[in-house]
């Protein structure tokens with residue numbers, strides 16, 4: 273293949289733009305904010321089960337507390353009624369009087385027992401509420417941090433996208449200057465060889481694979497016409513001669 277030496281130099285501009293575009297795309301994919309958002313979202317996700325568990329436990333304990341409250345109220349009401357009857361003087365039979373006093377003593381023990389148990393449940397509920405508050409506080413912090421990282425990500429993306437748009441437009445201009453066959457060859461090699469289709473020969477070294485050229489290769493290059501499109505036998509990439517080639 274043949275191409276004007278100036279056109280060959282433009283191929284190096286195209287390669288530089290493609291390299292810049294690849295780097296921008298890589299930067300876009302690997303922003304530190306993306307890893308941070310991922311990490312925080314995992315934490316929120318992992319904490320979700322803990323929150324549900326603590327909420328369930330808190331509502332169970334609240335229900336249990338309510339149950340004790342109701343029982344205590346019943347016992348109190350019953351005892352108040354007995355006290356009323358005792359105070360009224362309506363009960364005159366000794367046996368009946370004694371039974372009521374017995375029942376009251378038993379109701380008092382029952383109330384005291386219920387109050388002890390209620391207190392235990394309330395202490396447990398308080399501890400669970402503390403855990404829940406801490407979990408919800410942590411979650412709120414993580415969600416706020418996700419939002420902040422999202423703002424940073426969007427700002428970085430906006431900047432990268434502006435550079436991508438600029439470089440893409442410039443690439444189109446350069447690509448339009450190149451003959452179709454040379455461009456197609458470059459694209460094919462670039463796709464197969466990790467994004468590098470052409471390189472400048474610098475100080476006797478292939479710019480594509482960075483290998484030093486052998487003596488006979490250099491001799492062949494010196495003997496080649498300036499418009500001959502050269503390819504490195506080792507890596508297959510297009511080699512472009514410049515004043516820095518050191519041949």
Ligand SMILES: [Zn+2]
Nearest residue numbers: 478481504507
């Ligand atoms: Zn090479």
